[in-house]
Amino acid sequence: MKLTTILLVLAVAILSFGCAGTGTSPAADSKASDRKIKIGFSMDTLKEERWQKDRDLFVKRAEELGAEVIVQSADGNDETQFNQAQALLLQGVDVLVVIPHNGDVAGAIVEAANKENVPVISYDRLIRNSAPQLYISFDNEKVGELQAKYLLDRAPKGNYILIGGAPTDNNAKMLRVGQMQVLQPAIDRGDIKIVADQWARDWLAEEALKHTENALTQNSNDVAAVVASNDSTAGGVVQALLSKGLGGKVFVSGQDADLAALQRVVAGTQSMTVYKPVSQLATRAAEAAVGLAKGEKPATDKAVNNGRVDVPFIHLEPIPVDKDNVDATVIKDGYQQRDAVYKK
Numbered sequence: 001m002k003l004t005t006i007l008l009v010l011a012v013a014i015l016s017f018g019c020a021g022t023g024t025s026p027a028a029d030s031k032a033s034d035r036k037i038k039i040g041f042s043m044d045t046l047k048e049e050r051w052q053k054d055r056d057l058f059v060k061r062a063e064e065l066g067a068e069v070i071v072q073s074a075d076g077n078d079e080t081q082f083n084q085a086q087a088l089l090l091q092g093v094d095v096l097v098v099i100p101h102n103g104d105v106a107g108a109i110v111e112a113a114n115k116e117n118v119p120v121i122s123y124d125r126l127i128r129n130s131a132p133q134l135y136i137s138f139d140n141e142k143v144g145e146l147q148a149k150y151l152l153d154r155a156p157k158g159n160y161i162l163i164g165g166a167p168t169d170n171n172a173k174m175l176r177v178g179q180m181q182v183l184q185p186a187i188d189r190g191d192i193k194i195v196a197d198q199w200a201r202d203w204l205a206e207e208a209l210k211h212t213e214n215a216l217t218q219n220s221n222d223v224a225a226v227v228a229s230n231d232s233t234a235g236g237v238v239q240a241l242l243s244k245g246l247g248g249k250v251f252v253s254g255q256d257a258d259l260a261a262l263q264r265v266v267a268g269t270q271s272m273t274v275y276k277p278v279s280q281l282a283t284r285a286a287e288a289a290v291g292l293a294k295g296e297k298p299a300t301d302k303a304v305n306n307g308r309v310d311v312p313f314i315h316l317e318p319i320p321v322d323k324d325n326v327d328a329t330v331i332k333d334g335y336q337q338r339d340a341v342y343k344k
Helices: 003-021 026-033 049-064 078-090 107-115 140-154 170-189 205-218 231-243 259-267 278-293 327-331
Strands: 038-043 068-073 095-098 120-123 134-138 158-164 192-199 225-228 273-275 302-305 310-316 319-321
Touching: 038 049, 038 078, 038 278, 049 068, 049 278, 068 078, 078 095, 078 107, 095 107, 095 278, 107 120, 120 278, 134 140, 134 278, 140 170, 140 225, 140 273, 140 319, 158 170, 158 205, 158 231, 170 192, 192 205, 205 231, 225 231, 231 259, 259 273, 278 310, 319 327
Parallel strands: 038 068, 038 095, 095 120, 120 134, 134 310, 158 192, 158 225
Antiparallel strands: 273 319, 302 310
């Protein structure tokens, strides 16, 4: 073999070896960078109408931005939620969005994701004692304040029942803080008296029903108002009141603007609900998730301490709704349909 031929063969071999050693080709790198973003959405439950709307709106916006969303619902079980989150991480999600069943227990999900360098968004409910990259929710103390103020303005004296949400949900505790900020001065003046203060396991209507029935019996039906922390618990409260002939005679709060609750509002058996424009929450969360997957830092307006770190917080404003403004709020926004609310 001629010397020039040998040198040519060696040069080709060296060039080929060098290219192999540098990893993927430019074309492959481009393909990898164009890979569809994958978002894991770990939800506490889908049993309530509210959360079905969150899921649908979140998925719609994420898909508009070119991402794929894998949704898992734990049906209110902490172990199931942790296992589902682990499975989402194994599927290679770029971001994990979590609505925790238990804000303390779910810290383990954040730790597992952080080990895989997967950012976590704490959606609507704060995950405690861990380091999620973002918290997005409404001002839950403000929600509690709106509930209590509405009732106190209309029932400034008398016996009150407090029905909180799930004791495992940090939001329920934040609601109670807001409620008491409004009610405590009236309690101190002797204007109102808290005759029952109970928490409804997993926000269940049947739990609220039981607690309200007991309180009504113990107080000879002498109750002016019931601060129910969401619409599910309000449904149980209203059922108990109706059974005693008190439907529409006792002021009842709520939260979430569920269809059944709005039907009760216009019928006069539930006094108010608090509308949290879920479209804003789900849309902002989906946009933040896609941004985090791209390495972008979402714009936040404050931080909330979760017992371990100050978590960057995207803060949204709630809106009180009663029969006077239901058309101008939830119906105008398309959150609920007028014919369905008014049963036409």
